[in-house]
Amino acid sequence: MPPRVRAAAPVVIGLIPLFSLAGAGPAHAGDSSEPLQLGAARVTTGKALLGKLTVRAEHRGGYQRSKFKHWIDVDNDCQDTRSEVLQRESQVKVAFYSARQCAVLTGRWTSSYDGLVVTQADQLEVDHVVALSEAWKSGGSTWKKARRTRYANDLGFAWTLEPVTRKSNQDKVDQDPAEWLPAQGRCAYARHWVAIKYRWRLSIDTAEKRALSGLLSGDCGLLKLKVPARAQ
Template identity: 50%
Template structure:
Protein backbone atom coordinates (compact mmCIF):
# COMPACT_ATOMS: atom_id res chain seq x y z
CA UNK A 1 0.00 0.00 0.00
CA UNK A 2 2.77 2.43 0.94
CA UNK A 3 4.55 1.97 -2.41
CA UNK A 4 1.26 2.56 -4.27
CA UNK A 5 0.68 5.83 -2.42
CA UNK A 6 4.26 6.93 -3.06
CA UNK A 7 3.93 6.19 -6.78
CA UNK A 8 0.69 8.16 -6.97
CA UNK A 9 2.31 11.12 -5.24
CA UNK A 10 5.24 10.94 -7.65
CA UNK A 11 2.82 10.93 -10.58
CA UNK A 12 1.21 14.14 -9.34
CA UNK A 13 4.59 15.84 -9.03
CA UNK A 14 5.59 14.65 -12.48
CA UNK A 15 2.35 15.90 -14.03
CA UNK A 16 2.81 19.31 -12.41
CA UNK A 17 6.06 19.92 -14.25
CA UNK A 18 5.21 18.11 -17.47
CA UNK A 19 7.48 15.09 -17.39
CA UNK A 20 7.20 11.35 -17.74
CA UNK A 21 7.62 9.02 -14.82
CA UNK A 22 10.93 7.13 -14.86
CA UNK A 23 11.31 3.39 -14.61
CA UNK A 24 11.58 1.97 -11.10
CA UNK A 25 15.36 1.69 -11.53
CA UNK A 26 15.77 5.38 -12.40
CA UNK A 27 16.59 7.53 -9.38
CA UNK A 28 15.79 11.02 -10.71
CA UNK A 29 13.11 12.69 -12.80
CA UNK A 30 14.13 14.81 -15.74
CA UNK A 31 12.34 17.91 -16.98
CA UNK A 32 13.17 21.38 -18.31
CA UNK A 33 13.77 24.68 -16.47
CA UNK A 34 10.82 26.24 -18.31
CA UNK A 35 8.48 23.58 -16.93
CA UNK A 36 9.82 24.03 -13.42
CA UNK A 37 9.19 27.77 -13.73
CA UNK A 38 5.61 27.16 -14.79
CA UNK A 39 5.08 24.93 -11.74
CA UNK A 40 5.91 27.77 -9.31
CA UNK A 41 3.13 29.71 -7.59
CA UNK A 42 2.91 33.38 -8.56
CA UNK A 43 2.11 35.69 -5.65
CA UNK A 44 2.84 39.23 -4.51
CA UNK A 45 5.76 39.36 -2.10
CA UNK A 46 6.63 41.48 0.92
CA UNK A 47 9.79 41.41 3.03
CA UNK A 48 8.10 43.15 5.94
CA UNK A 49 9.32 41.70 9.24
CA UNK A 50 12.46 40.14 7.77
CA UNK A 51 15.42 39.68 10.10
CA UNK A 52 18.57 37.81 9.02
CA UNK A 53 18.83 36.38 12.55
CA UNK A 54 15.70 34.33 11.80
CA UNK A 55 17.82 32.17 9.48
CA UNK A 56 20.66 30.70 11.59
CA UNK A 57 23.45 29.77 9.22
CA UNK A 58 27.05 28.70 8.80
CA UNK A 59 26.45 25.86 11.21
CA UNK A 60 28.41 22.62 11.47
CA UNK A 61 25.30 20.52 10.94
CA UNK A 62 27.06 17.17 10.49
CA UNK A 63 29.63 17.84 13.26
CA UNK A 64 32.62 17.22 11.00
CA UNK A 65 34.49 20.40 12.11
CA UNK A 66 33.48 22.33 8.95
CA UNK A 67 30.54 24.72 8.97
CA UNK A 68 28.28 25.23 5.95
CA UNK A 69 30.47 27.97 4.48
CA UNK A 70 33.52 25.73 4.65
CA UNK A 71 31.63 22.75 3.20
CA UNK A 72 30.81 24.86 0.12
CA UNK A 73 34.40 26.08 -0.18
CA UNK A 74 35.68 22.49 -0.11
CA UNK A 75 33.08 21.36 -2.66
CA UNK A 76 33.73 24.23 -5.09
CA UNK A 77 37.53 24.43 -4.89
CA UNK A 78 39.22 23.52 -8.16
CA UNK A 79 42.13 22.07 -6.20
CA UNK A 80 41.80 19.46 -3.48
CA UNK A 81 41.46 20.85 0.05
CA UNK A 82 40.04 19.58 3.30
CA UNK A 83 40.62 19.11 6.97
CA UNK A 84 39.44 21.24 9.85
CA UNK A 85 41.59 24.21 8.98
CA UNK A 86 42.42 25.63 5.56
CA UNK A 87 42.90 29.13 4.18
CA UNK A 88 43.70 28.57 0.52
CA UNK A 89 42.19 26.80 -2.47
CA UNK A 90 41.15 27.81 -5.98
CA UNK A 91 37.66 29.23 -6.52
CA UNK A 92 35.77 30.60 -9.50
CA UNK A 93 33.04 33.21 -9.12
CA UNK A 94 30.93 32.10 -12.08
CA UNK A 95 28.73 35.18 -12.32
CA UNK A 96 31.58 37.62 -12.97
CA UNK A 97 34.34 35.25 -14.10
CA UNK A 98 36.89 36.03 -11.38
CA UNK A 99 39.30 33.57 -9.68
CA UNK A 100 40.42 33.52 -6.03
CA UNK A 101 42.96 31.56 -4.02
CA UNK A 102 42.21 32.61 -0.42
CA UNK A 103 38.94 31.75 1.31
CA UNK A 104 38.86 35.15 3.02
CA UNK A 105 38.57 36.75 -0.43
CA UNK A 106 35.17 35.27 -1.28
CA UNK A 107 31.58 35.28 -0.09
CA UNK A 108 29.29 32.27 0.01
CA UNK A 109 26.08 33.58 -1.49
CA UNK A 110 22.57 32.24 -0.89
CA UNK A 111 21.40 32.00 -4.50
CA UNK A 112 17.88 32.86 -3.38
CA UNK A 113 18.69 35.46 -0.74
CA UNK A 114 17.36 34.99 2.78
CA UNK A 115 15.27 38.17 2.52
CA UNK A 116 13.84 37.00 -0.82
CA UNK A 117 12.99 33.63 0.70
CA UNK A 118 11.26 35.37 3.61
CA UNK A 119 9.03 37.34 1.27
CA UNK A 120 8.18 34.37 -0.92
CA UNK A 121 7.13 31.89 1.75
CA UNK A 122 9.68 31.52 4.55
CA UNK A 123 7.92 34.00 6.84
CA UNK A 124 5.46 31.19 7.67
CA UNK A 125 8.14 28.53 8.26
CA UNK A 126 9.38 27.21 11.56
CA UNK A 127 12.83 28.24 12.76
CA UNK A 128 14.05 24.72 12.02
CA UNK A 129 12.96 24.93 8.37
CA UNK A 130 14.55 28.36 7.95
CA UNK A 131 17.77 26.96 9.43
CA UNK A 132 17.73 24.08 6.95
CA UNK A 133 17.18 26.48 4.07
CA UNK A 134 20.05 28.72 5.16
CA UNK A 135 22.43 25.73 5.38
CA UNK A 136 21.19 23.75 2.39
CA UNK A 137 24.08 21.98 0.63
CA UNK A 138 21.99 21.25 -2.48
CA UNK A 139 24.49 22.53 -5.08
CA UNK A 140 22.52 25.46 -6.61
CA UNK A 141 21.57 26.87 -3.20
CA UNK A 142 24.99 28.25 -2.19
CA UNK A 143 27.75 29.63 -4.41
CA UNK A 144 31.20 31.14 -4.18
CA UNK A 145 30.91 34.77 -5.26
CA UNK A 146 32.97 37.95 -5.47
CA UNK A 147 32.04 39.95 -2.34
CA UNK A 148 31.38 43.24 -4.15
CA UNK A 149 29.10 41.47 -6.65
CA UNK A 150 27.21 39.76 -3.85
CA UNK A 151 26.89 42.64 -1.41
CA UNK A 152 26.56 45.71 -3.60
CA UNK A 153 25.00 44.43 -6.84
CA UNK A 154 23.03 41.23 -6.25
CA UNK A 155 22.13 42.09 -2.67
CA UNK A 156 18.71 40.52 -1.92
CA UNK A 157 17.32 41.13 -5.42
CA UNK A 158 15.38 38.61 -7.49
CA UNK A 159 15.87 38.17 -11.28
CA UNK A 160 13.22 40.81 -11.97
CA UNK A 161 15.50 43.32 -10.29
CA UNK A 162 19.01 42.09 -11.11
CA UNK A 163 20.80 39.56 -13.29
CA UNK A 164 24.55 38.80 -13.23
CA UNK A 165 26.96 40.00 -15.93
CA UNK A 166 27.89 36.41 -16.86
CA UNK A 167 26.16 33.00 -17.03
CA UNK A 168 22.60 34.32 -16.91
CA UNK A 169 21.17 31.05 -18.16
CA UNK A 170 22.81 29.12 -15.32
CA UNK A 171 21.61 31.79 -12.87
CA UNK A 172 17.99 31.50 -14.00
CA UNK A 173 18.02 27.70 -14.10
CA UNK A 174 19.42 27.45 -10.58
CA UNK A 175 16.95 30.09 -9.36
CA UNK A 176 13.88 28.09 -10.41
CA UNK A 177 15.43 24.90 -9.03
CA UNK A 178 15.90 26.42 -5.57
CA UNK A 179 12.46 28.02 -5.55
CA UNK A 180 10.86 24.70 -6.55
CA UNK A 181 12.88 22.69 -4.03
CA UNK A 182 11.70 24.90 -1.15
CA UNK A 183 8.16 25.54 -2.45
CA UNK A 184 8.80 29.28 -2.65
CA UNK A 185 6.62 31.54 -4.76
CA UNK A 186 7.64 34.08 -7.39
CA UNK A 187 6.11 37.46 -8.15
CA UNK A 188 4.93 38.54 -11.60
CA UNK A 189 7.97 40.70 -12.44
CA UNK A 190 10.31 37.91 -11.35
CA UNK A 191 8.46 35.40 -13.53
CA UNK A 192 8.55 37.70 -16.57
CA UNK A 193 12.33 38.11 -16.22
CA UNK A 194 12.84 34.37 -15.86
CA UNK A 195 10.61 33.68 -18.86
CA UNK A 196 12.78 35.96 -21.01
CA UNK A 197 15.89 33.98 -20.09
CA UNK A 198 14.24 30.57 -20.29
CA UNK A 199 12.28 31.16 -23.50
CA UNK A 200 14.94 29.68 -25.79
CA UNK A 201 17.40 26.81 -25.61
CA UNK A 202 18.27 27.72 -22.01
CA UNK A 203 14.80 26.78 -20.84
CA UNK A 204 14.42 23.68 -23.00
CA UNK A 205 17.55 21.86 -21.85
CA UNK A 206 17.10 18.71 -19.77
CA UNK A 207 17.69 19.03 -16.04
CA UNK A 208 17.07 16.87 -13.00
CA UNK A 209 13.95 17.83 -11.08
CA UNK A 210 15.09 18.90 -7.58
CA UNK A 211 13.98 16.87 -4.61
CA UNK A 212 11.57 18.76 -2.36
CA UNK A 213 13.25 19.90 0.83
Protein backbone atom coordinates in the same frame (compact mmCIF):
# COMPACT_ATOMS: atom_id res chain seq x y z
CA MET B 1 35.41 15.90 1.53
CA PRO B 2 37.27 15.48 -1.85
CA PRO B 3 37.30 18.48 -4.21
CA ARG B 4 35.21 18.44 -7.35
CA VAL B 5 37.21 17.42 -10.42
CA ARG B 6 37.35 20.06 -13.13
CA ALA B 7 39.38 20.78 -16.21
CA ALA B 8 43.02 21.69 -15.55
CA ALA B 9 43.91 25.37 -15.74
CA PRO B 10 47.00 27.53 -15.16
CA VAL B 11 47.90 28.43 -11.62
CA VAL B 12 46.60 31.85 -10.61
CA ILE B 13 47.03 34.12 -7.61
CA GLY B 14 44.25 36.31 -6.25
CA LEU B 15 41.66 37.40 -8.82
CA ILE B 16 41.96 37.24 -12.61
CA PRO B 17 39.36 37.73 -15.36
CA LEU B 18 38.35 34.38 -16.82
CA PHE B 19 35.58 35.29 -19.26
CA SER B 20 34.89 38.49 -21.10
CA LEU B 21 31.64 37.76 -22.92
CA ALA B 22 28.55 38.86 -20.98
CA GLY B 23 26.21 35.96 -20.40
CA ALA B 24 28.85 33.28 -21.03
CA GLY B 25 29.22 31.88 -17.52
CA PRO B 26 32.11 29.82 -16.21
CA ALA B 27 31.92 26.05 -16.14
CA HIS B 28 29.91 24.88 -13.15
CA ALA B 29 29.02 21.26 -12.59
CA GLY B 30 25.42 20.81 -13.68
CA ASP B 31 25.01 24.00 -15.73
CA SER B 32 24.58 22.17 -19.01
CA SER B 33 22.83 19.07 -17.77
CA GLU B 34 21.69 18.61 -14.18
CA PRO B 35 22.24 19.68 -10.57
CA LEU B 36 24.29 17.52 -8.25
CA GLN B 37 23.18 15.38 -5.31
CA LEU B 38 19.64 14.63 -6.46
CA GLY B 39 17.79 11.44 -5.79
CA ALA B 40 14.91 11.96 -8.20
CA ALA B 41 15.28 10.45 -11.69
CA ARG B 42 12.63 12.59 -13.41
CA VAL B 43 13.93 15.03 -15.99
CA THR B 44 12.48 18.43 -16.85
CA THR B 45 13.58 21.80 -18.24
CA GLY B 46 14.05 25.19 -16.63
CA LYS B 47 11.11 26.56 -18.59
CA ALA B 48 8.82 23.74 -17.46
CA LEU B 49 9.97 24.09 -13.86
CA LEU B 50 9.20 27.81 -13.96
CA GLY B 51 5.64 26.93 -14.92
CA LYS B 52 5.26 24.91 -11.72
CA LEU B 53 6.03 27.86 -9.43
CA THR B 54 3.17 29.70 -7.74
CA VAL B 55 2.87 33.38 -8.65
CA ARG B 56 2.05 35.46 -5.59
CA ALA B 57 2.73 38.96 -4.27
CA GLU B 58 5.68 39.09 -1.90
CA HIS B 59 5.17 39.15 1.86
CA ARG B 60 6.53 42.41 3.24
CA GLY B 61 7.80 43.06 6.73
CA GLY B 62 9.14 41.06 9.63
CA TYR B 63 12.38 39.82 8.06
CA GLN B 64 15.49 39.60 10.19
CA ARG B 65 18.62 37.84 9.01
CA SER B 66 19.03 36.30 12.45
CA LYS B 67 15.87 34.25 11.82
CA PHE B 68 17.92 32.10 9.41
CA LYS B 69 20.68 30.61 11.56
CA HIS B 70 23.92 30.09 9.65
CA TRP B 71 26.63 29.02 9.22
CA ILE B 72 26.29 25.84 11.29
CA ASP B 73 28.30 22.63 11.54
CA VAL B 74 25.69 20.13 10.36
CA ASP B 75 27.73 16.95 10.87
CA ASN B 76 29.88 18.04 13.84
CA ASP B 77 33.19 17.73 11.97
CA CYS B 78 34.25 21.31 12.94
CA GLN B 79 33.59 22.50 9.36
CA ASP B 80 30.60 24.80 9.04
CA THR B 81 28.42 25.16 5.96
CA ARG B 82 30.66 27.81 4.41
CA SER B 83 33.71 25.58 4.78
CA GLU B 84 31.85 22.58 3.33
CA VAL B 85 30.78 24.59 0.27
CA LEU B 86 34.29 25.95 -0.31
CA GLN B 87 35.69 22.41 -0.24
CA ARG B 88 32.99 21.07 -2.53
CA GLU B 89 33.42 23.83 -5.11
CA SER B 90 37.22 24.10 -5.15
CA GLN B 91 38.92 22.91 -8.33
CA VAL B 92 41.99 21.82 -6.31
CA LYS B 93 42.56 20.38 -2.87
CA VAL B 94 42.00 23.12 -0.31
CA ALA B 95 44.39 24.17 2.44
CA PHE B 96 43.17 24.99 5.94
CA TYR B 97 44.11 27.63 8.49
CA SER B 98 45.16 25.06 11.10
CA ALA B 99 45.82 21.39 11.65
CA ARG B 100 42.26 20.95 12.91
CA GLN B 101 41.10 21.58 9.31
CA CYS B 102 38.02 23.60 10.22
CA ALA B 103 38.29 26.79 8.13
CA VAL B 104 39.47 26.87 4.51
CA LEU B 105 42.45 29.09 3.71
CA THR B 106 43.19 28.54 0.01
CA GLY B 107 41.87 26.65 -3.00
CA ARG B 108 40.80 27.54 -6.52
CA TRP B 109 37.30 28.74 -7.30
CA THR B 110 35.56 30.36 -10.26
CA SER B 111 33.06 33.02 -9.25
CA SER B 112 30.13 32.32 -11.57
CA TYR B 113 28.68 35.83 -11.28
CA ASP B 114 31.69 37.61 -12.80
CA GLY B 115 34.04 34.89 -14.10
CA LEU B 116 36.91 35.72 -11.76
CA VAL B 117 39.23 33.02 -10.46
CA VAL B 118 39.90 33.20 -6.73
CA THR B 119 42.59 31.37 -4.75
CA GLN B 120 42.16 32.98 -1.31
CA ALA B 121 39.07 31.88 0.62
CA ASP B 122 38.78 35.21 2.44
CA GLN B 123 38.15 36.90 -0.93
CA LEU B 124 34.97 34.85 -1.37
CA GLU B 125 31.48 35.04 0.01
CA VAL B 126 29.18 32.03 -0.07
CA ASP B 127 25.97 33.41 -1.51
CA HIS B 128 22.45 32.11 -0.98
CA VAL B 129 21.45 32.25 -4.65
CA VAL B 130 17.88 32.88 -3.55
CA ALA B 131 18.70 35.30 -0.75
CA LEU B 132 17.44 34.74 2.78
CA SER B 133 15.22 37.81 2.64
CA GLU B 134 13.88 36.71 -0.76
CA ALA B 135 13.04 33.31 0.72
CA TRP B 136 11.28 35.08 3.59
CA LYS B 137 9.19 37.20 1.20
CA SER B 138 8.21 34.24 -0.96
CA GLY B 139 7.12 31.73 1.66
CA GLY B 140 9.76 31.50 4.35
CA SER B 141 7.89 33.87 6.67
CA THR B 142 5.52 30.98 7.48
CA TRP B 143 8.30 28.46 8.18
CA LYS B 144 9.29 27.23 11.59
CA LYS B 145 12.76 28.07 12.86
CA ALA B 146 14.17 24.61 12.05
CA ARG B 147 13.13 24.82 8.41
CA ARG B 148 14.67 28.27 8.04
CA THR B 149 17.92 26.87 9.45
CA ARG B 150 17.81 23.99 6.97
CA TYR B 151 17.32 26.42 4.12
CA ALA B 152 20.19 28.65 5.22
CA ASN B 153 22.53 25.63 5.35
CA ASP B 154 21.24 23.55 2.43
CA LEU B 155 24.11 21.21 1.53
CA GLY B 156 21.71 18.72 -0.06
CA PHE B 157 21.40 20.67 -3.32
CA ALA B 158 24.56 22.05 -4.91
CA TRP B 159 22.88 25.02 -6.59
CA THR B 160 21.57 26.64 -3.41
CA LEU B 161 24.92 28.01 -2.18
CA GLU B 162 27.49 29.58 -4.48
CA PRO B 163 31.02 30.87 -3.73
CA VAL B 164 31.36 34.24 -5.47
CA THR B 165 33.51 37.35 -5.21
CA ARG B 166 32.63 39.79 -2.47
CA LYS B 167 31.95 42.60 -4.94
CA SER B 168 29.51 40.58 -7.06
CA ASN B 169 27.66 39.41 -3.96
CA GLN B 170 27.44 42.93 -2.58
CA ASP B 171 26.16 44.14 -5.96
CA LYS B 172 23.45 41.50 -5.86
CA VAL B 173 22.50 41.80 -2.15
CA ASP B 174 18.95 40.37 -1.85
CA GLN B 175 17.60 41.24 -5.30
CA ASP B 176 15.66 38.83 -7.50
CA PRO B 177 16.21 38.36 -11.28
CA ALA B 178 13.83 41.22 -12.10
CA GLU B 179 16.17 43.55 -10.19
CA TRP B 180 19.67 42.11 -10.70
CA LEU B 181 21.45 39.63 -12.96
CA PRO B 182 25.07 38.47 -12.96
CA ALA B 183 27.44 39.86 -15.58
CA GLN B 184 27.62 36.41 -17.13
CA GLY B 185 26.18 32.95 -16.76
CA ARG B 186 22.64 34.28 -16.81
CA CYS B 187 21.11 31.13 -18.27
CA ALA B 188 22.62 28.99 -15.52
CA TYR B 189 21.59 31.56 -12.92
CA ALA B 190 17.94 31.44 -14.05
CA ARG B 191 17.94 27.64 -14.02
CA HIS B 192 19.44 27.58 -10.54
CA TRP B 193 16.90 30.13 -9.31
CA VAL B 194 13.80 28.24 -10.45
CA ALA B 195 15.23 24.92 -9.22
CA ILE B 196 15.83 26.33 -5.73
CA LYS B 197 12.40 27.92 -5.57
CA TYR B 198 10.82 24.64 -6.68
CA ARG B 199 12.83 22.63 -4.16
CA TRP B 200 11.72 24.84 -1.28
CA ARG B 201 8.18 25.51 -2.53
CA LEU B 202 8.81 29.25 -2.75
CA SER B 203 6.63 31.55 -4.83
CA ILE B 204 7.57 34.17 -7.41
CA ASP B 205 6.04 37.57 -8.07
CA THR B 206 4.86 38.79 -11.48
CA ALA B 207 7.97 40.86 -12.27
CA GLU B 208 10.21 37.97 -11.27
CA LYS B 209 8.28 35.57 -13.51
CA ARG B 210 8.51 37.98 -16.44
CA ALA B 211 12.27 38.25 -16.05
CA LEU B 212 12.74 34.51 -15.68
CA SER B 213 10.52 33.80 -18.67
CA GLY B 214 12.77 35.98 -20.79
CA LEU B 215 15.92 34.31 -19.51
CA LEU B 216 14.49 30.83 -20.05
CA SER B 217 13.29 31.49 -23.59
CA GLY B 218 15.02 29.78 -26.50
CA ASP B 219 17.64 27.11 -25.99
CA CYS B 220 18.31 28.02 -22.36
CA GLY B 221 14.82 27.06 -21.27
CA LEU B 222 15.08 23.70 -23.04
CA LEU B 223 18.24 22.50 -21.30
CA LYS B 224 17.49 19.35 -19.31
CA LEU B 225 17.81 19.08 -15.55
CA LYS B 226 16.69 16.59 -12.97
CA VAL B 227 13.61 17.56 -11.01
CA PRO B 228 14.99 18.79 -7.67
CA ALA B 229 14.11 16.77 -4.62
CA ARG B 230 11.65 18.67 -2.44
CA ALA B 231 13.20 19.91 0.78
CA GLN B 232 11.66 18.78 4.04
